[in-house]
Amino acid sequence: MKALLYILNPAQRLGAALITSLVAFALLEWLFHSGQAYQQNLSLYLVPPSSEAWLGTDPFGRSLMARLGAAIRLSLLLSLFCVLTSALLGMALGVWAAWQGGWVDRCLNLVVNILMALPGLILILLLAALAPGSFIVLYFAISLVLWVEYYRVVRAQTRVAVTSAPMESSRQLGFGRWYLFRRHIWPSIRASVLTLAAFGAANSILALASLGFIYVGLKPPTAELGLMVVELLPYYEEAPWALLQPLTAIFILVLGFNLLAGKIR
């Protein structure tokens, strides 16, 4: 952990700090806050932040702190699942294609070209249309779009590593595939995979919020950042502080992951 901090530059540390603080907020809210994300209380219409409700309540009297915490947990969990799935899948297939070459490479390239023929969000929209409001389908669709990026980068870098002299020597010394991967391939792809993972997290959070915002993602009453923006927008005149909350959360999440990813490509 300490070694990890050491290799981060100042901007990346800021990003890590932003993400950590939101994770802390989401966890602490979950553990200690007694508010309910779905419990309505119509007599508490848009109560401004006070010592009792720290972040106020929404037009249905639901605790905004509870809803914000739930929405951030949802976004973070989704991005975690999506990044893990797409990184593992993209890395495995990328290494396989570069190492094996031949028909494996050609088939996988065909699949990737089909996926890349459409802009990512359109593909996610079409898949989301199949099963409206389903978290699993959104997770599947976003991962499907994200893994392509890992595949392309990993494949290109693995091709270089596979034909390099050091790896050739190791192979002739009779080392196994796992050793070759760990010793020669992983070090050359590690940095790119971590960068892509941070961008992937930001992109999956953006995708979830965007779909919620145009009403084709998760359905109300789910506490989700994009949906919260839509729900609170009509009350902007009365309660700008309420609308500001989901907007800030999206902003900090995406900024944090972007900073963590490092220099823009």
Next chain:
Amino acid sequence: MRQILVNRLIQALMVAWGVGTLTFIFMRSLPGDMAYRIAAGRYGQDNVNAAAADMVRAELGLDQPVLSAYFTWLTDLLQGNLGVSLISGAPVFQEVQHQLSHSLLLAAVALLISALIALPIGIACGMRTGGWFDRSLLAVSALLRAQPVFVVGLLLILAFAVHIPLLPVAGYGTASHLVLPAFSLALVLAAVSSRVIRDSTQTVVQSDYYQFSRVKGLPAAPTFQRHGLRNLSVPVIAFLGVQLITLIEGIVMIESLFAWPGIGHALAHAIFSRDIPMIQGAALMMGLLFVILNTLIDLACHWADPRGQLA
């Protein structure tokens, strides 16, 4: 040159196949009697009877086995026969054609504005990297990139339509309706492209041939014109291809936000109301728009840098 066009044609076919297959699966996976539901959507819940449902069933090939229905569906698609909207009853082709022109207008204006913002800023930053101007714009660009495009649009609406009521909040009609959506898209595009232009300018300005030209006595302006512009434009044009994805995705979001009657708005609306032929038509048009713009960028790269001759 021919290779570029052939590759892009294959991509267009893949788009058609992908969209067609997904919407076909969608069609088949609707619960209940699809023909009945569609007939109800078309003629109203009260006017639907078994005869109307049978007519719809025959028309859409719902009574055929899956595989032959799939082939009919795809051949119809390739012939440009996109069916009729389940909601409005109008031919989909006509509707998307109409919407596409609105989207193209929005995209073109947004690209133009983003170029007008990004080019001068990017070049100015790239000429003097590390200065206060460069650094503060890096911060602005990082802040903009951390916003989803709909938040940028929302903030612009709140600022320039609600607090200072200069422009209409949303809708379509006069030129003033175009300003906010186009600017939202342009800001998001320029946030990234200005950095690419800056990096590219920096590389060119610090290169040996550029320095030599200055040392031999050519003034700054002609040096930039002769040796700078075209060289820095090559990576920038190539990057436009990456930005297209942002543009197309942004169009879906921004059109929905501003109720702009384009293809992205139509797509989101069709998905919401489960109007399958419209979903197919709109997604197909967005995909083809993507392919066509990509082709134009490939050709521009080819023109700006004939050395590569894109393999």
